[in-house]
Amino acid sequence: MLRIAICDDEDSAVAAHKKITEACLRQCGSAGEIVTYTAGDNLLYDITEDDFFFDLILLDIEMPGSTGMEIAAYIKSCLPNVKIIFITSHIEYAIDAFELSIFRYVPKDEIAKRLFSAIQDAIKLITLEDGKVYIIQTNSRLEKIPYREIYYIEREGKNAKISAAGGVSKVRKSLQQVYEELNAEEFLYIDRGCIVNLIHIMQIRDGMAVLKNGMSLPISRTHLQGVKAQLNNYWGMHI
Numbered sequence: 001m002l003r004i005a006i007c008d009d010e011d012s013a014v015a016a017h018k019k020i021t022e023a024c025l026r027q028c029g030s031a032g033e034i035v036t037y038t039a040g041d042n043l044l045y046d047i048t049e050d051d052f053f054f055d056l057i058l059l060d061i062e063m064p065g066s067t068g069m070e071i072a073a074y075i076k077s078c079l080p081n082v083k084i085i086f087i088t089s090h091i092e093y094a095i096d097a098f099e100l101s102i103f104r105y106v107p108k109d110e111i112a113k114r115l116f117s118a119i120q121d122a123i124k125l126i127t128l129e130d131g132k133v134y135i136i137q138t139n140s141r142l143e144k145i146p147y148r149e150i151y152y153i154e155r156e157g158k159n160a161k162i163s164a165a166g167g168v169s170k171v172r173k174s175l176q177q178v179y180e181e182l183n184a185e186e187f188l189y190i191d192r193g194c195i196v197n198l199i200h201i202m203q204i205r206d207g208m209a210v211l212k213n214g215m216s217l218p219i220s221r222t223h224l225q226g227v228k229a230q231l232n233n234y235w236g237m238h239i
Contacts, residue, residue, distance in 0.1 A: 002032040007043045008060040017058050024119040040071040047078050055126050061088035083122045136171045151200050155193040190219040198234045
């Protein structure tokens with residue numbers, strides 16, 4: 001079951017966004033629990049003090065007290081894999097939203113046209129991430145690594161070295177063979193010897209892929225434009 005939070009200081013907006021979210025869940029055939037907030041501090045309290053977990057958060061940027069940008073930055077430190085959809089009337093926030101690896105940016109004057117598809121895309125991505133694992137099987141071990149936990153995969157001699165949230169694993173296969181076995185659009189080559197999981201890229205800066213865990217990986221010149229294009233296609237339009 002998906003857990004979704006909606007946070008907006010206007011009751012009418014909360015009700016409207018909840019109605020759209022419920023319609024998205026029905027259309028996607030997904031079960032979900034929706035928790036609503038009219039104050040960002042209450043959302044933060046539930047996450048930090050009561051250990052609430054959310055898969056998706058719809059968040060207004062302009063709220064009294066802590067701004068949505070500040071709230072989102074803190075939420076990401078607690079729930080690094082949560083998908084956040086920003087809702088705002090100020091287009092200039094979109095660049096900062098991208099830096100925070102926000103899933104989608106929806107202008108308030110385009111709610112009716114864009115919010116439904118943004119939520120729908122987020123639900124589909126969450127379902128995709130939750131359902132796939134990469135299996136390493138030898139005579140002595142069986143290891144399952146969830147796709148969503150894989151940061152990047154490097155060639156190391158005759159092995160492929162998988163760096164993930166749970167640590168580093170090696171499999172005696174070529175990088176291309178692992179790539180073909182993954183068979184998922186979120187993985188792409190950034191260099192001849194390195195594959196990265198797009199969901200962990202926070203930004204591309206100075207020819208480097210900056211990941212959410214702080215790692216920076218070089219992108220080869222021949223791959224740079226393709227990586228940028230695939231990243232933009234994968235996460236969808238922010239503006």
